Each structure stands twice: as C-alpha cells, then as structure tokens.
Amino acid sequence: MHAPTEPRHYLLIGLAMAVSAIFLVVPLVSIFAVAFSRGWEVYLGNIIEPATLHAIWLTVLAALVCVPINTVFGIAVAWAVSRYDFRGRRLLISVIEVPFSVSPIVAGVTYLFLYGTQGLFGPALQAAGIQIMFTVWAIFLVSLFVTAPFVARELIPLMQAQGSEDEEAAISLGASGWQTFRLVTLPNIRWALLYGAVLTNARVMGEFGAVSVVSGNIRGQTNTLPLQVELLFNDFNTVGAFAAASTLAFIALVTLIVKYALELREGT
C-alpha cells in the first residue's frame, strides 16, 4: 500500500467514497432522521408502545437463546474438523455452510414443512400436544438454523492454522481435557470466537425472512423487531416503523464497532 500520487488515484478514491455515502451512509442516517422527525417524545412513545416493546424483548430473548447454543455448536464443529481426520469431514464443512447458501425464506418454509400441522413430524407432535409452529420455539429454531455457520466459519481457519501443538503440549504437561480447553484452546481462539458470536447476534436480531414464515406474525406475541417494523410500516405508521428500525440500526452500529475493535485485537 502507498499514498495516492496521481489525479486518477484521487478520482478513484473520491468515487468509492461517494458511492459508499450514497448507498450506505445516507440510508443509515435517514433512519435516525425520520425516527426523530417529530422529536424525542414521539420517538420514545413509539418505542415504549407495548407491541414494539414486546418485539424488542422477543428479539433479545431469541439472541439470548441462539447465541450461546450456536457458539457451543461452532466450537464443537470447528474442533472436530480441525483436530480429527474422519470420513465425511469435507462433507461436514460444506454442510455447515448450507444456511449461507439457502435463502432464509426457504429455511422457513422447510421448517414449516417439517413441524407444521400438515408437516412431516406435525401429526406426531400434535398427538403429543406440542405446538412448535407459530410460537417462539419456531423463531428460536429457524434463528438457530440461519446463524449456525457464523462461529464455526470464524474458528475453522484459525484452528487449522494454529494446529494442535499447543494442546498437545498442555496434555503432555499433565493437563486434563477441560484444563487444556479452558487454559490453552479458549485463549487462543477468544477473539475469533467473540467475533463469531457478535455476528451471530446481529443476524439473529436482524433475521426477517425465515422468522416471518414460521412465527405467524402474532402482534404482541410472536413478532420480532424486523417483523414489527414491517407491520408498522404497512399500518402507515412511518415514524413508528422508523423508530423500531432505529433500534435495529443501533444494534448494527454497535456490532460494527465491536467487530472493528476485535479485528484490531486480532491483528496484534
């Protein structure tokens, strides 16, 4: 890398900046601009509106459930494929990526097909008195599906590059499996792990497509924040929609800042 010297360098840089501003920064700013267009009080009133408040709570709950589960899942998968050579290893690495390559709406429909009343397991579940579709459980399930790859994808390349020598050293010094994991493996992967968890969190909170298929959109019950935004917008409550959207945008901004800080840490 070097500093720009010729006019065409400046032209290219200027172009990149302008395009980023028009496509990325302006919409982000406009969210907050519209949300606050009628002042603080209206904004706050929209946020503490019960249905919106419930949507915020449900979104946070989904994150609280999905982030820990997919963090553990991600570590387990990354550990398996980076430490062991087994039949089907490459296939497993590809399968983990499926949620990335499949449209979330397809994921939602698939879960509907599996667990819905007309679905594969539907009759059996119904007989047992369990309803999954159109409840918060469905939201958790599809969110888990959609965010399954994030942690694993961050960890696999790192753990492959680091190799298992550190862990072998710990074992040869008499450490138990758990001590090795806690004292050696975890500190070695902590920044990538945190980074993966932050991305998982952002995606759980922002997921629309898959959740909208399986949640049933019941206001005040199974509406997450993204669904609530759409609902308010369709109600012609523009300021309310933007206020709800601003909370999501705020989460996105925090995620970006944390991600940036983590990348700085990882670089050192």
Add this chain to the structure above:
Amino acid sequence: MSIRIENVTRVFGDFPAVRNLTLEIEAGELLALLGPSGSGKTTLLRMIAGLDFPDSGRILLDGEDATGLGAGERRIGFVFQHYALFRHMTVRDNVDFGLRVMPRAARPSRAERQAWVMELLERVGLAHLAGRFPAQLSGGQRQRVALARALAIRPRVLLLDEPFGALDAAVRKDLRRWLRNLHVEVPVTTVFVTHDQEEALDVANRVVVMNAGRIEQVGEPREVDAAPASPFMYRFLGHANRLSVEVVGDGVRLGNRLIDAARVDIAPGVPEGPAEAYVRAHEVVLVPPSDPRADMTARLVHSMARGGLLRLEFVGADGELFEAEIPREDCEDLALARDEIVGLHLRRMHIFPKGHG
C-alpha cells in the same frame, strides 16, 4: 528411566511410518534419532510420549507396559519443534503450567512453585525475562523456555523434536553445547530427533539411524561415522562416491584396474560380478595422472576451502560427479587449476550388492 520399544508398527492410511521396530534405551542415555524426513523418527518420538499410539507392538517405561497410557500419565517432558509456547502466558506462567494443572493434593504450594520456576529459568539463563511474552523472545530463548517448561514437571524422560531445527547456525551450536552440559547436570534419559547428522554425532551418546520406518544402524557416534553399515548410510552421511565395480575373487575390478583385497571391504553376501562401491570423500588421495597409484583419472570442476580442508569436485570419465576432501597443506604443492586432469587413488572401498537399498 529406561524405555523399551517392542515390535512397534504405526501406519498412516497406507503409509507405514514405523515398521516392526524394536529398540532399547537405557536410563540416563542421551540418544539421537537420526534420519531423513519421512523416516519415522518423529512418529516414534510421539509414540514414546503418548501423543500417538502404535497399531501393534508395545512400549515399556521402566519395564512397565505404557502402551495405552496417554501423554499426561507418562510424566514425560516433550519439547516441540516450534516450541508450542502458550502465547497468552508470560514466560513464568508457561514454565509454571505443568505445576498449575496438577491435582490439588499433589500440587506444590504457590511459593514452592515460584521458587522452582525461577530456579529453572535461572538454569536456562532467562530469569531476567520471566515477565515477557513468547512473542517478545528470540528463537533460541523460546527454545530454552520450552525446555524449562518440560523440565518443570520433573519428567522421567525428556523428548525433543528437532530441537535446533528452526534456529540459525550460531545459536544452534551454542544450544547444542548447552544441551550436552544440561544432560550432565540433569542426567534424565533424553531422546532427540534430528535430520542433521552433525548434530546427532556431536550431541548424542548413542545414535539410532532410521530409514523408511526401520532402524538402519545403531551405535556410538564415532562407530556410526567410522563404519557405516549400508549404502543408505553412505548416502545419508554424505560426501561419499558411488562407483560401479566388478567383484573378482576377494578384490574388485574398477575399469581396467584390479584392486586387491587389502583396500576393499566386501559386505557379506556380495556375489562375484557387478557390484556397487562406496568411497568416502576423505578416503580419496590426489596423485599425478600418470602415477602408478592412480585408480582413475578425473577433471577438476570445483573447489572450496573450508577450514583446514579442501573440498574438490571432479567429473570422471563416465561423466559422474566425484567428491574428494583433502587436507589443505597436501595440495598446496599440487597447484590445482580448474579443468585440470588429476589421478585419484582410493584408499578404501566398501562394496555392496548392486541395486541394494
């Protein structure tokens, strides 16, 4: 502690890394496993450590079967080729690690641990760097931290995988001397892996040369260097020339010349007829081409002075490269020039069956 490796085999996929190998290592030995890459020496070391396990055969530590024991149960100090220091811990915490993870009942008190860690760091000359992180140390310093860490658990055996592999020449030499001295001070059974014959011959009390998963030769460094037992050994030790000869009675024919038994070692079982002769570079003497002692003539293509020795490269009549190593003062009066034709007298030839090894 003594180690006995009994008929051990280890196969990766369809690659046999170690084949039916048996070896006895006595308590207090400083033993080198020497061999080219892929010869199985690191695999063998890892199996002694319990980081890998044989597909068949047994490993006995002090006469007790340890084949199924994991690395943590063997109390063996292992030093990895790339040190494997814990990067997020200071030098002090790295060395303390093996003590810290001990079960509470067996673990020394904090003060005892601290004193022992500092004593070890003192011994490896790094006490002043106790608070540093591995990334702030040089290669040689990291290597010594890794050694101190392995010694902290008072291991029954010390195993080192290519301990000098990643260091530059000067540091390597220092560390070699240092390891020899350490073994005198702390006479724990030590096994180290290397592909560098000079290193093995310099440091070890006994050398085991491995090739393709088997032991090629075992002996004291001087023995191994003085009497290589196979064509592989000549090629591996280097600076040896291969010639095609014909065995006639108890002598050989080289070109038109008959060389009698006095200068020829014929390995057992070599039949009359075509065979391979190995001549080491220092067993070659330069003579004028017309001298009756000249066994062959060759053209000088390259010469290099190294200390008191001169390394010469020739091309023989059949176009093959030929190496000679002679004391410098012996050739000062020869006034050698490039492309000069000289006579070569072979002081000793070692004969093996054709196409063997």
